[in-house]
Amino acid sequence: MINATTAAARRTRAAGPSACDRCSGIGLRISPQGRVEVCPTLQMGLPHAELTAGGKIINRAVAGLWRRKIKVDLVYFDIARLLSQFTAERPCSRTELVERHFAYIGGINAAENQRRAVTLAIRFLREIWLLPVCASKRGGYWIATDALDFGEWVNHAKSEPLTTLSTIYRLAKANFPVFAEQLEIEFWQDFGPQDSDKSEF
Numbered sequence: 557m558i559n560a561t562t563a564a565a566r567r568t569r570a571a572g573p574s575a576c577d578r579c580s581g582i583g584l585r586i587s588p589q590g591r592v593e594v595c596p597t598l599q600m601g602l603p604h605a606e607l608t609a610g611g612k613i614i615n616r617a618v619a620g621l622w623r624r625k626i627k628v629d630l631v632y633f634d635i636a637r638l639l640s641q642f643t644a645e646r647p648c649s650r651t652e653l654v655e656r657h658f659a660y661i662g663g664i665n666a667a668e669n670q671r672r673a674v675t676l677a678i679r680f681l682r683e684i685w686l687l688p689v690c691a692s693k694r695g696g697y698w699i700a701t702d703a704l705d706f707g708e709w710v711n712h713a714k715s716e717p718l719t720t721l722s723t724i725y726r727l728a729k730a731n732f733p734v735f736a737e738q739l740e741i742e743f744w745q746d747f748g749p750q751d752s753d754k755s756e757f
């Protein structure tokens with residue numbers, strides 16, 4: 557009883573005092589039929605609490621998938637929802653992601669395969685969903701909700717072999733257009749002259 561109350565209080569704090577209990581401020585939920593759908597309160601046009609910052613970003617990503625006719629995978633949706641509760645100061649650990657979503661992966665190389673599953677999921681969310689999933693050096697994840705937050709991650713992601721500049725740019729363009737413009741200028745300054753040199757050969 558005490559545990560349930562504590563959990564409910566925590567949820568309320570995370571999503572704001574008047575968050576919708578159907579979608580927890582994400583604006584989307586998994587329907588009883590097992591599909592990602594717009595929160596029924598929003599569908600009916602009834603008053604709805606403002607979406608959380610992470611909720612708005614997830615909404616944009618899902619709208620983009622629908623536009624491109626890409627099926628919204630339930631596991632990835634669940635991971636996105638989970639990550640939206642975390643921040644740069646308190647990222648979601650790889651262990652938590654494994655425990656919640658990939659603990660079923662067994663076998664001799666279970667730990668390695670679970671780790672790989674997390675990496676693949678994060679890559680998919682970034683490259684296909686265009687969700688700005690940031691990572692800390694120690695392997696924790698969160699969703700950037702503003703350009704400042706995203707920019708800090710970009711600085712260290714540029715040196716990460718797994719995250720290509722084009723992915724970073726596409727993420728920025730989809731979520732933080734002003735930041736994307738700055739990146740464009742930077743890229744041009746870094747690569748522009750060399751590129752035009754090369755084009756002479």
Ligand SMILES: [Zn+2]
Pocket residue numbers: 576577578579580581582583584595596597598604
């Ligand atoms: Zn709702």
